Amino acid sequence: MRVTRVAVTSAAALGAFLALPGPAAAHGLSGRADLPIPEWLFAWAAAVVLIASFASLAVLWKSPQLEEHDGFRPLPGRLSRLLVNPATEAFAALLGVALLVLTVWSGLAGVQTPQDNFAPTFVYVVFWVGLVLLSIAFGDVFRAFNPWRAIGRGTGFVTRRLTGRWQPPLRYPGWLGRWPAAAGLLGFAWLELAYSQGDDPSTLAVAVLVYTAITLIATACFGTEAWISRGEAFSVYFNLLSHISPLTVKDGRLGLRRPLSGMSTLEPLPGTVALLVVMIGNVMFDGASEGNPWVEIAPDIQSVFVDLGLSMGTSLELTFSVGLLIALGIVTAIYAIGVTGVRAIDHRPTVTVARSFVHTLVPIAAVYVLAHYFSLLAYNGQAIAFLSSDPLGNGWDLFGTAGGTIDYGVVGATVVWYVQVGVLVAGHACGLVLSHDRALALYGRAQAATASQYWMLAVMVAFTTSGLFLLSQANQ
Numbered sequence: 001m002r003v004t005r006v007a008v009t010s011a012a013a014l015g016a017f018l019a020l021p022g023p024a025a026a027h028g029l030s031g032r033a034d035l036p037i038p039e040w041l042f043a044w045a046a047a048v049v050l051i052a053s054f055a056s057l058a059v060l061w062k063s064p065q066l067e068e069h070d071g072f073r074p075l076p077g078r079l080s081r082l083l084v085n086p087a088t089e090a091f092a093a094l095l096g097v098a099l100l101v102l103t104v105w106s107g108l109a110g111v112q113t114p115q116d117n118f119a120p121t122f123v124y125v126v127f128w129v130g131l132v133l134l135s136i137a138f139g140d141v142f143r144a145f146n147p148w149r150a151i152g153r154g155t156g157f158v159t160r161r162l163t164g165r166w167q168p169p170l171r172y173p174g175w176l177g178r179w180p181a182a183a184g185l186l187g188f189a190w191l192e193l194a195y196s197q198g199d200d201p202s203t204l205a206v207a208v209l210v211y212t213a214i215t216l217i218a219t220a221c222f223g224t225e226a227w228i229s230r231g232e233a234f235s236v237y238f239n240l241l242s243h244i245s246p247l248t249v250k251d252g253r254l255g256l257r258r259p260l261s262g263m264s265t266l267e268p269l270p271g272t273v274a275l276l277v278v279m280i281g282n283v284m285f286d287g288a289s290e291g292n293p294w295v296e297i298a299p300d301i302q303s304v305f306v307d308l309g310l311s312m313g314t315s316l317e318l319t320f321s322v323g324l325l326i327a328l329g330i331v332t333a334i335y336a337i338g339v340t341g342v343r344a345i346d347h348r349p350t351v352t353v354a355r356s357f358v359h360t361l362v363p364i365a366a367v368y369v370l371a372h373y374f375s376l377l378a379y380n381g382q383a384i385a386f387l388s389s390d391p392l393g394n395g396w397d398l399f400g401t402a403g404g405t406i407d408y409g410v411v412g413a414t415v416v417w418y419v420q421v422g423v424l425v426a427g428h429a430c431g432l433v434l435s436h437d438r439a440l441a442l443y444g445r446a447q448a449a450t451a452s453q454y455w456m457l458a459v460m461v462a463f464t465t466s467g468l469f470l471l472s473q474a475n476q
Contacts, residue, residue: 058450073256075254107201117393139247143235152220177230264437285323344451360435367426374423
């Protein structure tokens with residue numbers, strides 16, 4: 001009966017949500033997809049899939065399968081050594097540093113038209129979106145290419161050789177957790193979504209330089225590995241997403257583990273919940289920032305800042321900053337509802353319960369990025385081929401590809417929509433699996449575990465339908 005009530009409640013909430021006016025996503029397709037069935041039906045079907053998945057888990061998944069062991073199996077020794085060894089690690093580190101230098105150089109010295117400069121496409125498409133896909137498929141690849149880690153380790157090596165022994169002057173405080181990473185990602189989201197010159201190549205280059213300086217100072221204070229693993233925004237971001245991957249490195253060997261089992265090893269440090277809220281909320285706001293109801297209320301918010309004597313440009317930036325904070329508040333509220341429902345069974349403090357299930361948000365954050373930016377990666381990602389030949393936009397043709405153009409026929413709008421829907425539903429189903437498995441590990445009995453997850457089901461349905469809603473409006 002409880003499952004039925006949750007299903008009815010979720011369906012009713014879904015129907016009310018879909019009745020809202022529709023915004024247009026910032027990075028959506030410009031033309032409407034020629035869908036063979038109505039878009040609203042996708043959302044209903046997605047909700048039904050999640051509810052059916054929940055019921056199946058309650059009946060068939062009686063004991064923890066992901067929490068106990070990951071089933072790690074090393075790849076054949078020769079293949080593992082070929083991919084993971086000091087030479088490949090050094091090459092990847094040097095390539096990462098070279099790409100960092102190229103990004104700054106092209107941003108400062110190149111033409112200041114975003115579509116003709118290497119820096120904006122590399123940062124916002126290849127780095128921000130492409131590395132998400134690589135992290136999910138192949139594990140923590142950014143760790144190998146991380147330029148700040150490479151510089152920090154290289155500097156530490158030289159210092160130790162010159163001085164004989166060197167230790168960071170400060171110990172990274174445990175209470176700080178992942179809070180610096182959450183703040184760093186929020187700053188990046190603000191630069192991309194709220195700052196009026198966020199895609200200006202020189203502005204982006206200066207931001208990269210400032211971030212590099214802050215990161216290197218932090219690594220000097222706390223040690224490279226300590227800051228990279230907890231405080232550096234992008235290292236933490238891509239590492240969280242890499243927990244989804246079946247590929248991982250253990251004891252210097254590359255191998256396969258049971259799908260999703262890596263999520264159970266995620267350490268729920270302070271700031272992890274905030275980090276996931278930022279990861280989901282910034283994409284949610286990006287999807288809603290160019291359509292209703294945002295375009296209806298944004299002028300009213302902006303007029304408040306104008307009345308305070310601020311310029312139109314500053315008022316607009318502050319308005320979008322408010323919108324970003326609103327999106328973060330919505331994500332926080334949705335997750336808080338799920339945690340509150342779990343506490344009907346689990347009477348530990350709210351913060352403790354929230355951290356216990358925070359890993360279930362990682363697949364949601366991943367699929368929000370992949371679904372929302374899939375068309376951006378498929379189309380604009382092609383530009384990196386000809387921008388690499390002419391990174392400054394001054395007429396070079398280093399690799400013979402400078403004359404290339406974006407082929408918008410490489411994938412159709414309808415295919416994009418199907419991929420987006422499939423990714424969203426699959427990601428939220430993974431969230432349900434992780435939540436159910438963690439509940440079994442915490443509460444022992446299958447009945448108690450299922451009872452604790454009714455509101456988590458509502459959370460997954462809410463995130464799924466909101467994601468589909470934004471995507472459907474992006475195609476209008």
